[in-house]
Amino acid sequence: MKMVLSLVNLCAREVVSDHSSSPYWLSCVPRELYQALLDAAFTHCRPLAVGELVQRWPERTLTTGGSRRVGKSQCPPNRLCVQALLLAVVRGLSDKRCCLQVLDLSGLQCEDVRVEDSMGGWSLTVALCSMVLQARAAASRAHRRDGERERKRGLEAERERGAIKRDRGTAGCGNTSEGNNEAVQKMECSTNQPTLPEESVKGVRRRMEILRRKAQCEVKPNTSGNNSRLCEQDWEDVVVVHIRVDLFVNCRSWERVRDALSQPGPIRLHCRYLRVEELSASSIATLLGLLPQQDLLGVDIRYSSLGVSGLAMLLPLLAPFPQLHSLRLHYCNLDLQRTQPGQQGALQDLCKGLSSLKKLKRLCLTALRLPGHLRLLLSSLSQPLEVLKLPYLCLTSTDLAYLSCSQHASSLRELDLSENWLDDSSLPSLRRLLGQAENSLxxxxxxxxxxxDALLGALxxxxxxxxxxxxxxxxxxxxxxxxxxxxxxxxxxxxxxxxxxxxxxxxxxxxxxxxxxxxxxxxxxxxxxxxxxxxxxxxxxxxxxxxxxxxxxxxxxxxxxxxxxxxxxxx
Known part of the structure; x- marks a missing residue:
């Protein structure tokens, strides 16, 4: 079986290596070989082949993220290949041969600067949002063209019906009073319909046409009055591709991400892990309000000056996400070493917000300076943690004593206490903690x-x-x-x-x-x-x-x- 798979991979590499031959093999290759060809195109950096394969992808789903290593290689995809994939998704929206409905790009980003020509999380996020907006603009243009054609066909049909009626009227001048009354009733019914305030409509036929267009929600004027846009319900019906992805948002990409998530279109983003840097609490709250609730697994907030009050405001906004199991806070300016007015109340709100995260399994707090408050924070959680990272937290021996006896001790798989000073007073608690976690850590x-040497020897x-x-x-x-x-x-x-x-x-x-x-x-x-x-x-x-x-x-x-x-x- 391994030999057969190796032969398939070898042949796939040869096929995608020659782009001039793609019109021949693309027309006859069976759908079962598309995945092997795409793997070879990613592994050997053939962006043109990537684009042609994805544009006519024969399956409903396509996974190219970290959950599935491309070509079983540890090397992340080349930047050009990723860009070709995104462009092909947009082109595939109008290609009847493309069956793609779900694209999984989660874990695709590469943050290792030593890997050349790879795409980091920020670049991938910007490229994805640009693709979403591009697809929406293309769909709007297509629907405007369709609406214009439909309008012209409707006008032509009205003209033809009008000509037929005029011919009939000329042929039979002696209309009955019953027919006249019916025509008058139809005219009155039409003229009683509401008119558009932004357009001056004098003809009954033109008014009926505009009312029909408005009722069908095909197009309606935007704020500028020059273009048209689809109704919200229509956009719900034209969503073609759902993309699972990890988003990396900072102050430079914030507006583009917001537009991509807030404006409906044929491509919809489903965020798995959200990482934000240098954003205010209000911007983060806006972003959370735009994300689909069923998909978010983790939130990573870094270098954002939230304070205790800002974090207490954000945590309740995470409660509606039923699958959220990871929360990471790095350098968010939470300093409880200095007493400030209203700090205790905000800390109570913070603990209440943590208690609302029912599925939380991973908690990472870096440089928040919370000496003596570990019991208050962790005791509010409803279930034991599996991952606990507390570097630079200025933990005291009292904090370690609580942790060693808490509900979390026996379930920990990962524990990070780096840069917290340990001495003889904290060593017994640390030994007891290791004893509780010896089967899981x-x-x-x-x-x-x-x-x-002495402290380590005792440990x-x-x-x-x-x-x-x-x-x-x-x-x-x-x-x-x-x-x-x-x-x-x-x-x-x-x-x-x-x-x-x-x-x-x-x-x-x-x-x-x-x-x-x-x-x-x-x-x-x-x-x-x-x-x-x-x-x-x-x-x-x-x-x-x-x-x-x-x-x-x-x-x-x-x-x-x-x-x-x-x-x-x-x-």
Whole structure:
């Protein structure tokens, strides 16, 4: 079976490579091979073939997003191929051979700047919204042409009927009084109809024509009085393609996204994950009001100065989305370290808004500075969380004590406590938390938490019991080589572990570091230029992994930027 599939893929690559031959094979290729041809066109960057295949797509659905890797390759589609796909969707609206009704582009965007010629989330969002507006304009022009043709046919039919009546009247001059009364009644019925205030209508026939057009809602004057537009109900009937997509909106693309979502047309966007940056609370609220409620799975708000009151206003607007399970807030200017008037009331509203999110499974709060308020926030949730990320939150030992005894502890799959300072007072709570989550926890991040050799040594027995752990990140902690070897030995003893992100040991830094440096100092302090120090660390770690038989299946690295993100679970 694998050999047959490989042969099909090889043949598909050869077919799409020669664009001059496309008129021949497009006319006879069976529908079962369209998917293989499209995969080959994406993989080998053949945008012309992508456009021709999508324009006459024979199936109701087409999936090209992250949920289905194109060509089973980890490389995202080329920008030109994505643009060709979007243009082909618009052309396919008027192509009778195209059967496409649902297009899934969710996860298609690539945010890795190292991948050349790929399309990021912002660019994809702008291109999609431009496509939606373009399709709407084309449909409006087509309907105006149809309406004009229908109007001309109606006028011609009225003229023909009028000529027939005049001929009959001339032939039979002796009309009965009954016929005259009937004609008068018809005339009175027509003249009693309401007239359009913006048009001066004197002829009965012209008035009847305009009333008929208005009743059928084919066209009606817009605010300028020069063009025509479809009625709202007509747009509901002409929706042809539904597109599932992840949207990335900021202040530069906000107006275009709003227009694409608010103006009906033959293409409708269904947002799966919404990411917004640098938008006000009112703009975000407007955007949420335009999204179809059945489709939204997650909301990611970044670098928006919301404050506690702004966030308390937004959270109730998320309650109507029944499938929403992920909420991420990054640098949204929530600072409860400084007491402000009305802050407690807004905090209560915030907790009430969180309690309305019945399906919430993932909660990520970055740099919100909420010391001592974790119990108030998390206790309002109606069900346990599976993903909890709390970096830069200034958590206290009281917060960790609550978390270790909360309903969330035993269900956590991902936990991020990075950049929250840990000391002897918080260590017992952290060990109890790891004990509660030992059967479920697959990702743990404790980067920049101030873990020294002594603190880490006390924590290692609890870490060794986490039998489901796949990713462990401990970068930017002040460990020596001795502490690092102990960490590697414990990590090698966890069968499920696949990634260990360790800190550079203190021996690799230049002289002058304080006894217990912070994560910022470790990040900025220069490392020794001599490679011998780092080579010694690598040899010691390799010996530990080799002795446990983990040299091949456990990635051990100190590289903060390139530590195999494929091993982590994406929200």
């Amino acid at each position: 697959s990702q743990l991040s404790l980067c920049g938490c101030g873990l020294s 290692l027995p609890s870490l060794s019991c986490c039998r489901a752990l796949r990713s462990l990140r401990l970068a930017l902690n002040p460990l020596s080589r001795t502490g690092l070897v102990s960490l590697a030995r414990t990590a090698a003893g966890i069968p499920s572990l696949r990634l260990l992100l360790y800190p550079n040991p203190l021996e690799e830094y230049e002289a002058g570091l304080p006894a217990l440096p912070s994560s910022a100092q470790l990040l900025d302090w220069p490392l020794l230029e001599e490679p011998e120090s780092h080579q010694l660390t690598l040899r010691m770690l390799d010996e530990v992994l080799s002795s446990r038989g983990r040299s091949r299946d456990l990635l051990v690295t100190s590289d903060l930027l390139n530590y195999s993100p494929d091993l982590t679970v994406v929200d």
